[in-house]
Amino acid sequence: MAIREVVAGRPPLNDVFGSFIDETIGIVARQTRDTVSFAVGSPAREALDLVGADDLAATVIRREGASALGYTITEGDPELRAAVAEQARRRGVRADPDDVLVSAGALQGIDLLCRVYLRRGDVVVAESPAFANALSAFRNSGARVLEVPVDEEGMDVAQAARMIRRHGVRPRMFFVVPNFQNPTGETLSERRREALLALAASCGAVIVEDDPYGLLRYRGRDLAPIASLAVRAEVASVGSFSKTFLPGLRVGWVIASGDVVRRMAAAKQTMDSSTGTLAQRIVLEFLSRGGNDAHVERLRGLYREKQDRARDALAREFGGTGVTWNDPEGGFYFWVRLPRGVDASRLLEVALEEGVAFVPGRAFAIERDHGSALRFSISGPAPARIDEGVRRLRRAFDRVVA
Numbered sequence: 001m002a003i004r005e006v007v008a009g010r011p012p013l014n015d016v017f018g019s020f021i022d023e024t025i026g027i028v029a030r031q032t033r034d035t036v037s038f039a040v041g042s043p044a045r046e047a048l049d050l051v052g053a054d055d056l057a058a059t060v061i062r063r064e065g066a067s068a069l070g071y072t073i074t075e076g077d078p079e080l081r082a083a084v085a086e087q088a089r090r091r092g093v094r095a096d097p098d099d100v101l102v103s104a105g106a107l108q109g110i111d112l113l114c115r116v117y118l119r120r121g122d123v124v125v126a127e128s129p130a131f132a133n134a135l136s137a138f139r140n141s142g143a144r145v146l147e148v149p150v151d152e153e154g155m156d157v158a159q160a161a162r163m164i165r166r167h168g169v170r171p172r173m174f175f176v177v178p179n180f181q182n183p184t185g186e187t188l189s190e191r192r193r194e195a196l197l198a199l200a201a202s203c204g205a206v207i208v209e210d211d212p213y214g215l216l217r218y219r220g221r222d223l224a225p226i227a228s229l230a231v232r233a234e235v236a237s238v239g240s241f242s243k244t245f246l247p248g249l250r251v252g253w254v255i256a257s258g259d260v261v262r263r264m265a266a267a268k269q270t271m272d273s274s275t276g277t278l279a280q281r282i283v284l285e286f287l288s289r290g291g292n293d294a295h296v297e298r299l300r301g302l303y304r305e306k307q308d309r310a311r312d313a314l315a316r317e318f319g320g321t322g323v324t325w326n327d328p329e330g331g332f333y334f335w336v337r338l339p340r341g342v343d344a345s346r347l348l349e350v351a352l353e354e355g356v357a358f359v360p361g362r363a364f365a366i367e368r369d370h371g372s373a374l375r376f377s378i379s380g381p382a383p384a385r386i387d388e389g390v391r392r393l394r395r396a397f398d399r400v401v402a
């Protein structure tokens with residue numbers, strides 16, 4: 001969604017692209033009737049309560065006093081950088097603390113990478129549908145985006161290669177969400193990870209691997225991070241504490257070469273100087289108490305139950321209607337396809353009247369048409385509310401196709 005404004009007699013303001021996901025969430029928040037929201041991709045309220053934030057914050061402030069509220073180093077708290085590097089090494093990614101930049105959420109990490117890598121007119125290859133906010137970050141950097149379809153193995157890398165040839169372009173960046181992608185929930189298969197590395201290497205492009213959902217696997221086996229497979233291609237890994245800890249703290253990270261980290265730090269110095277000191281110390285306090293693995297295991301149980309519940313409810317309410325959906329093995333999302341000619345934005349209008357919300361597929365693309373699909377997030381509602389929400393969605397659907 002671009003914000004355009006022209007004031008007579010003055011030079012025009014720059015076009016700035018934002019996120020229709022965030023706008024939909026705003027629309028839902030303004031609803032006065034009871035609404036079951038399958039729109040937000042943020043952790044469940046009960047997940048946030050699990051971490052004991054009051055005790056973590058109080059402990060940090062009591063122990064460290066005002067220094068926990070002072071400025072800190074741009075690249076990030078040294079102990080937190082070390083902890084992030086250690087976690088990455090456990091997943092097979094070679095990373096030293098110096099290769100880590102602590103960002104204000106994964107989103108700022110993506111924006112910083114754009115500032116370091118992209119020039120006006122550069123080409124970024126992205127999934128379609130894709131994480132809308134990232135698409136806007138590329139456009140705000142003046143990049144052109146090549147939108148490559150996603151199927152049940154993630155980005156169709158062979159098609160990406162064909163599109164690159166057809167358009168005669170040399171991409172500067174490939175952007176993928178390899179596990180339980182936002183918005184489709186699909187996972188990039190092992191052979192596609194290898195193919196992507198080969199394609200990026202042949203173009204001399206960087207792969208940005210944005211993986212906030214990788215730990216939230218409910219079935220099947222974990223796949224190796226792309227960064228752990230990299231031999232020839234350059235890979236920057238973006239991560240976040242938002243989906244498995246507290247999104248409001250705004251703590252994420254980028255793992256990249258020391259030179260890229262230094263450049264990102266310079267860019268960050270004109271934005272926020274550093275990620276919030278207190279937020280970083282709270283994350284660190286949580287990690288240093290040693291309960292993170294058990295916490296993630298509890299989250300898997302919580303979201304697995306919601307995902308199962310949603311799958312059953314969709315089958316119960318939408319069997320035989322021509323509506324189809326996929327079967328992700330983790331994360332927050334299902335990608336739901338409506339019968340041809342049924343528009344998801346129109347369905348959202350009626351759904352809001354019925355007291356249920358989602359994000360229409362159109363939010364996740366620039367030129368490709370995902371107008372008859374929608375992102376259905378299981379993370380927010382309690383299991384019983386999932387059943388009720390899907391019943392309401394069916395009522396809305398019946399009204400739209402009537």
Ligand SMILES: Cc1ncc(COP(=O)(O)O)c(C=O)c1O
Nearest residue numbers: 041105106107131182240242252
């Ligand atoms: C793929 C992806 N990347 C990044 C983010 C943003 O994460 P953060 O809260 O760390 O900025 C999200 C959140 O929805 C996401 O789905």
